[in-house]
Amino acid sequence: MNRFRWIPAMVVVAMLTGCVPSLKEDTEVLQNTDEAEAEVETTIIPSMQLSDSYYRTLVPYKESASRGLVVSNLFTKYDINEVETGLMRLSQNVYDTENYYFQEGQYLDAETVSNWLYRSNQNKDESPELQGLNPPDTDASGNKMTPEVRAKQAPIYLAHIVEQNYLTKTDDNKVKIGGISIGLALNSTYYYQKEQYGEYYEEPIPEAEMVKKGKQIAEEVLTRLRARPDLKDLPIVIGLFKQEQRNAIIPGTYFAYSVSDSGQNTLGEWQEIKENYVTFPMSTPDEIYREANDKFLNFRQDIDKYFSNYTSVIGRGFYQNNRLTKLTVEIPVQFYGSTELIGFSQYLSGVIIKQLPGDIDIEVSITSVNGPEALILKERNEAEPFVHIYN
Numbered sequence: 001m002n003r004f005r006w007i008p009a010m011v012v013v014a015m016l017t018g019c020v021p022s023l024k025e026d027t028e029v030l031q032n033t034d035e036a037e038a039e040v041e042t043t044i045i046p047s048m049q050l051s052d053s054y055y056r057t058l059v060p061y062k063e064s065a066s067r068g069l070v071v072s073n074l075f076t077k078y079d080i081n082e083v084e085t086g087l088m089r090l091s092q093n094v095y096d097t098e099n100y101y102f103q104e105g106q107y108l109d110a111e112t113v114s115n116w117l118y119r120s121n122q123n124k125d126e127s128p129e130l131q132g133l134n135p136p137d138t139d140a141s142g143n144k145m146t147p148e149v150r151a152k153q154a155p156i157y158l159a160h161i162v163e164q165n166y167l168t169k170t171d172d173n174k175v176k177i178g179g180i181s182i183g184l185a186l187n188s189t190y191y192y193q194k195e196q197y198g199e200y201y202e203e204p205i206p207e208a209e210m211v212k213k214g215k216q217i218a219e220e221v222l223t224r225l226r227a228r229p230d231l232k233d234l235p236i237v238i239g240l241f242k243q244e245q246r247n248a249i250i251p252g253t254y255f256a257y258s259v260s261d262s263g264q265n266t267l268g269e270w271q272e273i274k275e276n277y278v279t280f281p282m283s284t285p286d287e288i289y290r291e292a293n294d295k296f297l298n299f300r301q302d303i304d305k306y307f308s309n310y311t312s313v314i315g316r317g318f319y320q321n322n323r324l325t326k327l328t329v330e331i332p333v334q335f336y337g338s339t340e341l342i343g344f345s346q347y348l349s350g351v352i353i354k355q356l357p358g359d360i361d362i363e364v365s366i367t368s369v370n371g372p373e374a375l376i377l378k379e380r381n382e383a384e385p386f387v388h389i390y391n
Contacts, residue, residue, distance in 0.1 A: 043175060045101060055088065055095075055102035058167065058175065064104035066113040066163070073117070073160035074185060074243060078251035078277075083162055083241050086254045087183040090273060094237050094259055095166040095179050105163025107180070107231065113161050116221075119154075129224050133158050133217050147194045151203040155190030157213040159243055161221075177230075181237040182221060183254070186214045189245050202245075211256070214240040218258065219267060226265050236260045238267065250277035250316055274322065280315035292317060292324050292357065299355040303331070306347055325380075326361040335368055341389065345374045349385050352378055 044059040074080050088102065115123055118132030135154040137145050145154060161184060168178035188210060190203045218238045225231045239257040244250065253275040258267040278289060280296040300313045318326040331348075335341050348364065356362055362385070364376040371390075378385035 045169070045175070053092075053097070055097050055100060055166070057102050062103055062106060064163065065106050065109040066161075067104070067110070069110055069113055070160055070162065075246040076244060076248055076251070078248065079185070079241075079243050082251035082253065083160065083183055083185050083243075084164075086241065086275070087162055087164055087181055087239055090239050090254055090257050091164065091166065091181040091237055093257075093271075094235060095181075100166040100168055100178055101175065103165040103167055105165055105180075107165070107225075107228070108161065108163045116161060117158060119156075129227060133220060135213075147192050147201075151190050151192050151201070155187065155192075155203060155205055157186055157205070157210065158184060158217055159187050160185040177234060179235040179237065180225070180231065181239065182218075182225075183239045183241050184214055184218060184221070185241045185243050185252075186210050188242050188252070191246070210242065211240070215256075215258075215270065222260050222267055223265070226260075233263050235262050239273075249314070250279055253277065274320065276319050278317045278319065280317055280327075288319075288322050289317075292327075295355055295357060296327075299329075299351060302351045302355060303348070306344060307333070324357065324360055327356065327363070329362070329364045331364065331366050333366060333368055333373070335373065338389075341366070341373055345376065345387050345389065349376060349387060352376065352385055353383075 115130040119134045120132045121136035164181040166179045167175045239254045242252045244252040258270045285293040316328045362378040366374040375388045
């Protein structure tokens with residue numbers, strides 16, 4: 001019998017982390033609020049940590065100094081989410097979740113990020129540390145490039161910059177900055193117009209060129225950060241993120257990162273990150289996706305048996321080192337009553353156990369024209385899923 005429970009969504013998440021929240025009291029500490037360390041404020045370190053895959057976040061929560069820019073700079077909602085969560089995931093290679101606490105970036109404000117995203121000739125009158133990091137759209141003689149030439153020779157490589165701060169607790173019951181992570185979102189496609197208000201054209205950016213330019217930009221970003229007295233002695237992680245096209249239904253991923261150790265003015269060796277998202281079902285899957293694709297087709301076939309007029313099931317798989325680790329499924333349906341929804345959710349729980357791999361995290365969202373209807377979550381290697389019906 002599948003476990004079927006009417007439980008709050010936050011409780012579902014806590015259960016799926018595979019741990020019991022700590023019953024210790026939250027810890028009250030002091031945090032510096034300015035560079036001169038003249039002012040401090042009381043900050044709370046929550047005792048509860050959902051799992052060792054998540055950082056604890058200080059209370060009160062501090063929003064990013066460049067908050068809001070990510071929405072206007074990245075193409076899809078999938079990239080907007082992944083550029084931040086992916087950076088947090090790769091940061092765990094340097095800052096462990098037991099001794100470091102997460103805080104949104106406080107050093108790069110909106111003005112600085114916006115200036116860095118310009119072409120270098122667009123704000124050349126700014127101070128050197130604020131000039132654009134993207135290539136100029138003028139040739140060697142200073143003449144403006146045509147849109148077609150610019151698209152091939154000087155596309156916009158850098159789309160957005162994400163900053164995350166990682167804090168540590170000191171012996172005198174304070175927290176201080178312990179390290180910084182920077183995510184550089186790079187374009188894989190350059191979109192341009194040949195005339196104002198005209199049609200948009202697209203020019204793919206060669207992979208090797210994107211990687212080369214991304215690493216060059218990372219070195220310059222490090223130089224600018226090291227020029228700040230409060231950042232010269234901190235470890236700094238810089239990750240390179242490949243943004244997907246505007247019409248993509250899967251997010252891009254980080255493909256490399258490098259670390260500048262405390263006090264170093266250069267980046268270390270670049271480390272390859274083997275992560276990618278794919279959609280299911282596939283018509284002609286590569287060998288590494290074939291088994292998962294077959295299982296998904298069987299899963300969809302069982303759903304079709306339940307609804308004679310069923311439309312579509314779309315899955316999004318997350319691969320790490322060529323191994324499927326998470327599957328997210330969206331199922332849009334038409335329901336005529338709560339009993340039908342409950343019945344379908346129970347049936348679907350059994351199909352998940354029967355047809356989908358047991359060693360991956362699975363998230364199935366059932367939606368209708370009215371919005372979310374149910375959420376089914378199954379943690380890897382767990383025997384049964386948890387089901388949440390939205391009221």
